[in-house]
Amino acid sequence: MPRSTKKKEGGQDASTRPFWSGTITFGLVSIPVDLYPGNRDTHVGLRTLGGDGAALQRRYFSEKSGRQLGDDDIVRGYEHKKGKFVIVTDEELDRLAPEKTRDIELKRFVPLEDVPPLYFDRSYFLVPSGGSSKAYLLLAESMAAAGKAGIATFVMRGKEYLVAIRSDRGILRADTMRFADEIRTPAEVGLPKKTKANAAKVKRFEQAIRRASKRTLATSLLTDEYSEQLLKLARKKRNAGKDVVEVEVEESEKAEVIDLMAVLQKSLKAGGAGAARRKRAA
């Protein structure tokens, strides 16, 4: 479900503001947290430029009058009958979520390997907020020690999520998952019924698998060759002074990442230091 049309256009807030703020509850312990995306959508950013090299902007127009529309002229509608819409605001959608569903209530802890890969969708890093870093670190440490992930459902920005909260080197991550009814079964897809495999054939595949087995993933394998080639070509043309234009730009993707690190560092440090001081005083 798209949120609003207003994000990013202004340019400056996306880098420091969390994607969402909420509370993890673990028994009676509540831990306010901010969520930051752990994935970025774009790889190399190809921008749309005009014939004269100016960076073009995406704008909305009235289908009826052809008039250009500002953010305040646009609403969101749900098509309940063909051509008939019900208007709804972000605030109304937020208020439709019952109080408790806005909390990430850890009701169950499961071995992470129990979750089939098909379920996972996106990752978010969690940062303690509102003086919660002591409880945050305690949860991260005890989950890591138990080798478990906490499962919860919660509503964020107009959508309910199934999520696995896990500890990743002492930092909490929220990995969103699909609901069971969003995943097709092999029967629904129309795959044939399982048949008993020929033992000799299985053996041959097993041998081939063993031969190609590794213990670790070389993430360098996953570099985006296409993006690298694009960059190479662009640099070559720049050095040759061909098709180069100067363009005013909004903040780059990179700033977003660095800011998240700074936020994490600051927020974790603040809590840690505070806790240490309290201990000494006691």
Place this chain on the structure above:
Amino acid sequence: MAARAIWKGNLKLGRLAVPVKLYSAITDRDVHFHLLEKRSRQRVKQHMVHPETGEEVSSEQVQKGLEVEPGTFVILKEEELQKLEPQDSRDIELLQFLPPQVIDNQWYERPYYLGPDGDTAGYFALAEALEKQKKEGLARWVMRDRRQFGALWAQDGYLTLITLRNADEVLLPKDLPAAPKRSATAAELRMAKELIGLLEGPFDPSEFHDEYRERVLEFLEARAKGRRPKLGRIKTRTASRSLESDLGKSIEAMRRARKSKERDVA
């Protein structure tokens, strides 16, 4: 109703090959909205406009530019872009096999089922071999003019292929600051672990439902009929003051709930 295959390929593992079809493994159940003009309640159109003149720029006049350093763009022509596209191929090359979870789920993007395309025996033999070896395969192929990476995984006897994000789309833990040393007391840690233990169980996806989706749809239908459904208020929560006492009370409550459940069963 059987789904339609979106692509056909040839899984290649050394000298072995299994012809397969790709099917989307997910169904979109999101509630979708349209952007509308407030006044007319009609749909809106999107156009690219020139930043200075505000005039619409037609798609024939548009060019693609790549930022080589902040503010400096190099224009890449359509022919140049096409030349960089990888060569078409039907091969899904299996590069290596890894223990489960070595590929962190942060990399996973979109899941597909693979179905047999002619060689059913080979298909189920590969699925069984993967399950027996408890391995996940790393695959590479070209689809829709892009090089793709994927994780090959056997789920309940069927092959699934989950596309992976590129290295620059994933924020890795090594990019993050190290978490500070623990500040919890031994007692707090013991109690937190005990509480986790009390809530332990297998992952059962049928336990969880998207109830909010239903509420949103009900609300929209009610409003379509001209009703004004009631909405809640939003409050913010504060952090726990005393971890030890909150953990203690949680453990007690969990134990009491368990006991009364056991009594009910008996």
